[in-house]
Amino acid sequence: MVLPRYVAFKSKADDLYLKYVKEDVQIHGYIKYDAYSVMTPHTKYEVEPAKVGKGYVNIRCCYNNKYWVCPSINTRYVVAVADEPNEDQSNWACTLFEPIFDPDHQAYRIKHVYFGYNTCSWRDGSVRDRCLYMGYSTPDGNLSDLHIAVDWESFYVLPKYVAFKVENGGYLRAWRFEDHPYLQFSANDIGDPTVGNEVSTTHDGNVHIKSNYFGKFWRRSPNWIWADSNDTTASNKDTLFWPVKVENNIVALRNLGNNHFCKRLSMDDKTNCLNADVPTITNEARMEIQELVLSRSIYNVIFHLLDARIYGQHVITMTGGDASNDTNKENTVEGKIEMSAEFSGEYTWGETKSNSSEIETVYTVTVPPMSRVRVSLLATKGHCDIPYSYTQRDTLMNGDQVTNYYDDGIYTAVNCYNFKYETKQEPL
Structure with missing residues (x-):
């Protein structure tokens, strides 16, 4: 294997x-x-x-x-x-x-x-x-x-605060029927107070999902998914779900109690309610996930230089120029060598910016009679990876503000250093 x-x-x-x-x-x-x-x-x-x-x-x-x-x-x-x-x-x-x-x-x-x-x-x-x-x-x-x-x-790591939605079926919402806390695809507004859920992940990657409206965790009973559990341990498999990524923002949830995927099901006077019903990922089992965050800010970014990695170092020719002397006397020439650099990347989460700069350097060279001198600017080019941590502050759909510390970032950059000139003389 x-x-x-x-x-x-x-x-x-x-x-x-x-x-x-x-x-x-x-x-x-x-x-x-x-x-x-x-x-x-x-x-x-x-x-x-x-x-x-x-x-x-x-x-x-x-x-x-x-x-x-x-x-x-x-x-x-x-x-x-x-x-x-x-x-x-x-x-x-x-x-x-x-x-x-x-x-x-x-x-x-x-x-x-x-x-x-x-x-x-x-x-x-x-x-x-x-x-x-x-x-x-x-x-x-x-x-x-x-x-x-x-x-x-x-593994598929779900956002902490989420809503689930199906095509042509609306958002999953808390719905009480016959005195049981069902989950039904029927809401049209992501801001509906019955729509929100909170995800917590166990040590091995399974998830508990809590309905914010009912204040209880999802549980399979017998195959309908009810939000009626207070169990936060990993001992009751009916309260545990395994997220499977189908495509970007599309997930299927397998209930560990019967190893079946949850889908919208209509039967016994219930319409489009969540039920752990199918062993495979059908169209009805595909759910779009939307994060319940109105705004997000990132700050307190700390780069961990002790863990920085430098690799792929090699010498390159940055740019070059030449000077000619077609006389019988030695000549001293000042030449300008220009180089430019451009950065294109994400300065902040969700916002892409580009920046470019041009650097000019003057190099003096003595050109012998009837000769040409070619000048090259050499440099060492290398890559670096630097892990970083940061603080994230989210404003949720209900107006609550949540602050968390994360240690999962890595900054990748390319840099040039060890600049030096190289000259080569040629006869005219």
Whole structure:
């Protein structure tokens, strides 16, 4: 079996998720089985097939875009600090790993190609307890070297405050019928107080959905969806739903109680009410999600330079010019070299701006008689990824204001530096 492209790893030994240690502490940059929830920006990894083939992969942390690597020849810990992949199998700093699937445990052993040891959740009671470590060349009886791969792309993170809508059916609203709190597609206005819902996500990616009007969580009973539960645990599967992304802003909700998708259903004097009725995603099971936010502001953006990644560095010729001397005397010439740069990107969420600037530099060159001198401006061009956190303040449809802190941003930029001139003389 092949690892998913985007993956989270869960320890077979203790059900904890592998997370990146971002705090500025002794083990900053290590990866550690220490997370109870998979739904964090620090538990997501990207698997890149190696160019050398053989089933080898490079694995990088999506929080800082850095690759798994051994930090020193004198240790066997694995950290996410390599700016670029290294596929030299004779080098201890190579970033190649070999995933080996164990069908009996439905999990993977992940072996470092150079050292030949399987990675594991290492228990030593120190500050590095449960950090990823190359510990065994043979299977571990305690299962600490087994990693359950969770497909990250199977998750669909719903907005916190949402309304659901179907084509030609209106918004889903709270509707009481025969003294039961049903959910019916019948509202025409997203601002209707019966329309709003609040989503909370469990540690493994399932969701509870609460009707704001009824103040209760959705529950399957028997297959109708009623908003009558106070259960916020993960023990009652009838109150849990798995969102499946159909396309942009279109979702289908599978109820975990019967593993059927919710759809609008009309029967028994009820019209277009939500019911967990079908095993597949039919047209009636597709729902558009709309976020119940009137306005949003982003501030307090903090760039985490300790986790910055610099990569793809190479020398380029920015621009050039030439000067000729067709006399028999040496001549000194001042030439202007111009270069321009343009930025096009999002300065703020939802607003795109472009900006360009032009820089002019003067370079003096001595041109020998009957010669031409060509001048080139060289520079090193590199890319950088910088993780950042920020504060988000939302004004909701009911006028409430909600402020949250997020640590899931990454800023990508291209920069040129190490400027220098290069001259070349040619005869006329």
